[in-house]
Amino acid sequence: MANGGLFKRFKPVIIFLIIINKVVPVKLNKFFLILFRNTPTWIGKLIRYILLKNICKKMGDNVVIFDGVIFDAPEMMEFGDSISINPRCYLAGEISIGNNVAVAHSSAFHSFNHSWKDPLKPIAKNPLYSKRITINDDVWIGCHSIVLSGVCIGSRSVIAAGSVVNRSVDKHTLVGGNPAKILKYI
Numbered sequence: 001m002a003n004g005g006l007f008k009r010f011k012p013v014i015i016f017l018i019i020i021n022k023v024v025p026v027k028l029n030k031f032f033l034i035l036f037r038n039t040p041t042w043i044g045k046l047i048r049y050i051l052l053k054n055i056c057k058k059m060g061d062n063v064v065i066f067d068g069v070i071f072d073a074p075e076m077m078e079f080g081d082s083i084s085i086n087p088r089c090y091l092a093g094e095i096s097i098g099n100n101v102a103v104a105h106s107s108a109f110h111s112f113n114h115s116w117k118d119p120l121k122p123i124a125k126n127p128l129y130s131k132r133i134t135i136n137d138d139v140w141i142g143c144h145s146i147v148l149s150g151v152c153i154g155s156r157s158v159i160a161a162g163s164v165v166n167r168s169v170d171k172h173t174l175v176g177g178n179p180a181k182i183l184k185y186i
């Protein structure tokens with residue numbers, strides 16, 4: 001699971017394991033995903049891939065989830081091919097990631113926000129609403145970045161380390177800072 005070659009070589013075995021795992025209810029697979037969140041080496045990556053394949057709306061080939069990645073509502077997520085999500089990332093809610101995307105460690109994606117319309121309830125008890133985050137093909141997200149609700153990142157763009165991305169990003173663009181601004185076109 002570390003690279004595309006290894007994935008291709010073992011694809012028949014991986015497909016076999018995915019088919020066996022299909023009998024497990026999604027709720028239980030989500031519990032297993034928490035249980036195996038920190039399992040190291042290729043074993044952890046393989047287990048998480050199989051579980052997510054049967055949980056997510058869409059899961060492509062060669063999606064590598066490193067240890068310590070937290071998924072909130074993974075059943076709402078869509079993944080393309082050749083994606084790496086590095087250690088300690090946090091993904092919540094409606095998220096679509098295209099092909100050839102690298103997310104460096106400790107980055108976060110939040111498609112949920114709390115509303116604060118009902119003044120009689122604390123904000124944390126007001127309903128959540130969600131806007132899908134879309135990451136197009138060939139994007140590199142630098143470490144410790146935060147991508148917020150409703151953001152769309154265009155293809156072949158780079159998010160510099162430590163960015164807070166609250167607005168959509170055009171294709172072929174390097175953005176950085178808080179809030180993320182255009183640094184240059186690439």
Ligand SMILES: CC(C)(COP(=O)(O)OP(=O)(O)OC[C@H]1O[C@@H](n2cnc3c(N)ncnc32)[C@H](O)[C@@H]1OP(=O)(O)O)[C@@H](O)C(=O)NCCC(=O)NCCS
Nearest residue numbers: 104105141142143144158159160161162163174176177183
């Ligand atoms: C963006 C990055 C790749 C540098 O790219 P680069 O093309 O060499 O860009 P430069 O260093 O020439 O910087 C261009 C401008 O962006 C700014 N910039 C670079 N990184 C920035 C960041 N993280 N936040 C805010 N601004 C940043 C620079 O200060 C410079 O601004 P200036 O023109 O006003 O001086 C690098 O800074 C970065 O963030 N790397 C991510 C590292 C990472 O997460 N690695 C994980 C392992 S995969």
